[in-house]
Amino acid sequence: MSTKPDLKTFLLIFAGVIIFYLILSTIIVTEEERVIGTLRRAESLVEAEDIGIIDIIDSEFYYQMYQYDDLRANIPSFFDRFDRIKIDLGDLKVSVFDTLAICSLKARIFAWADSMPVLLFGEVLGKSLAVVHFTKNDDRWLIRGIDVD
Numbered sequence: 181m182s183t184k185p186d187l188k189t190f191l192l193i194f195a196g197v198i199i200f201y202l203i204l205s206t207i208i209v210t211e212e213e214r215v216i217g218t219l220r221r222a223e224s225l226v227e228a229e230d231i232g233i234i235d236i237i238d239s240e241f242y243y244q245m246y247q248y249d250d251l252r253a254n255i256p257s258f259f260d261r262f263d264r265i266k267i268d269l270g271d272l273k274v275s276v277f278d279t280l281a282i283c284s285l286k287a288r289i290f291a292w293a294d295s296m297p298v299l300l301f302g303e304v305l306g307k308s309l310a311v312v313h314f315t316k317n318d319d320r321w322l323i324r325g326i327d328v329d
């Protein structure tokens with residue numbers, strides 16, 4: 181009598197391991213995925229012209245000469261200027277370093293004021309490079325800054 185497992189048993193065990201791995205990988209969310217989730221949430225909030233965007237901005241935020249307080253004070257009037265905002269993101273590359281992360285991406289942002297399109301960021305025929313900096317605060321990723329060319 182052979183104690184060697186047959187091929188059928190081996191394939192069942194192998195299939196079980198693969199299924200377990202697939203289930204586990206869909207349950208576990210990586211930090212990179214959480215950073216992208218924050219970025220996508222920001223995209224949705226801006227397109228909805230929702231001042232709730234400020235909730236995912238770090239208090240140490242910077243963009244060119246603007247700081248967090250400038251952003252907080254000017255977001256409502258910025259959104260009031262436009263009928264609609266559309267963000268087109270691509271080529272997302274995320275790197276996470278403990279409680280800091282960066283996401284390099286290409287983007288183009290259009291807004292419409294009185295039915296006239298306005299290019300806010302990017303090129304008419306393409307996207308421009310931007311780097312978004314994140315910081316982790318109480319298990320949440322917040323946008324800390326934006327660098328553009």
